[in-house]
Amino acid sequence: MGRPSxxxxxxxxxxxxxxxxxxxxxxxxxxxxxxxxxxxxxLYMQHSGILWxxxxxxxxxxxLVFENxxxxxxxxxxxxxxxxxxxxxxxxxxxxxxxxxxxGLRYRKPLMLFIVFTMFFNGGLxxxxxxxxxxxxxxxxxxxxxxxxISAFNLIIMRTAFEAVPDSLxxxxxxxxxxxxxxxxxxxIPLCMPVMAVMLLYYGVSHWNSWFNAMIYLQDRSLYPLQLxxxxxxxxxxxxxxxxxxSGGEVAVIGETLKHATIIVATVPIxxxxxxxxxxxxxxxxxxxxxx
Numbered sequence: 001m002g003r004p005s006x007x008x009x010x011x012x013x014x015x016x017x018x019x020x021x022x023x024x025x026x027x028x029x030x031x032x033x034x035x036x037x038x039x040x041x042x043l044y045m046q047h048s049g050i051l052w053x054x055x056x057x058x059x060x061x062x063x064l065v066f067e068n069x070x071x072x073x074x075x076x077x078x079x080x081x082x083x084x085x086x087x088x089x090x091x092x093x094x095x096x097x098x099x100x101x102x103x104g105l106r107y108r109k110p111l112m113l114f115i116v117f118t119m120f121f122n123g124g125l126x127x128x129x130x131x132x133x134x135x136x137x138x139x140x141x142x143x144x145x146x147x148x149x150i151s152a153f154n155l156i157i158m159r160t161a162f163e164a165v166p167d168s169l170x171x172x173x174x175x176x177x178x179x180x181x182x183x184x185x186x187x188x189i190p191l192c193m194p195v196m197a198v199m200l201l202y203y204g205v206s207h208w209n210s211w212f213n214a215m216i217y218l219q220d221r222s223l224y225p226l227q228l229x230x231x232x233x234x235x236x237x238x239x240x241x242x243x244x245x246x247s248g249g250e251v252a253v254i255g256e257t258l259k260h261a262t263i264i265v266a267t268v269p270i271x272x273x274x275x276x277x278x279x280x281x282x283x284x285x286x287x288x289x290x291x292x
Contacts, residue, residue, distance in 0.1 A: 030267075037061050037260035044257055061261035071262065074226035077141065081225055082207045085145040089203040090196065092149050097158035098184045112156075119152045125216070132217060143217035144210065144225070151206075154199055161195040162188050201274070208270050230266050233259055 004012070032051050036044055040056035047055060065071050099105060100112060122128075128147065137143040165188060173183050189196060211227035218224060 033260045033263050037257055037264050039257055041257045058257075061257040062265070064258055065261050065265055070221070070224070070229050071226070071265070073222060074224055074229040077223060078208065078226040081141055081144050081210075082204060084141070085148065085207045086200060086203055088145055088149045089151075089154075090199060093151070093155050093158055093199060094184065094189060096150060096155050097162055098180070098188060100155070100159045101162035115152050115155065129216060138217050139219050139223065140217075141223060144207075144213050148206070148210075148213070151202070154202055158192070158195055158199060161192045165191055204273070205270060226266050230262055233262055 035051045035054045038054035038057055038059070038061075039047075039051075040058045041060065043055040100108060100115075102108070105111075132138055132143050132147055135146075137146060169187055169191075170183055173187055178186070209227060211225065211231050214223075214225050214228045215231075218228075
């Protein structure tokens, strides 16, 4: 290949510059929150404009965050919701996707039409609330797991991935005496691990970031997930309830750094998990989108 022309070099330079600028604008808000959370509260209150580094490095805001029982309890509740919800999500979505991927399933196309219909139309919030209430799930963590057990979009992605598995593998397994459960857990799921990783990421992020359903269904504050606790801190400006280890005069000063520290504490876990699943993300999404 010959040397790139002047136009090609100019185009590459423009792309690199544009991507660098986009990266800076994307990453800096998170970096700003991190620097603010590690800054001395008094100096941060006096600062205005861009923050390039922590102002007099301090972990005081994080100490107050982890001293607060609501933060710790919110973390525990969120982990319970995440673990229990993912188990329900993956198992039920896999069962539904496997059944709908079987070519011999009667009324398969009408069933898929009904499922797709729910992606565009639903009964609304009030009927859903009365349904959850009628099942006796309100004011319990089950209300945050069971109603969101299956996503129609994720079900379609997984069904498409299962359909891409060659029929000969299923036929060979049946000749060896395998039943449907063996085929699903020993053949389908292992061969579709990239898609399963995508499902874990989609469902996991949804559970981790969810706060609206908790606000609707939960009245007991001890059941609040982390994101709902964070919402109270940020939107209601209730720093006094969060800074349990601070004096009254200190609360007003440390309020802003405390908010930033809470955001970091709530965001970092999902950021740490993403790199391990990212390598499967594109492949899994493509496998689930090749066929209609």
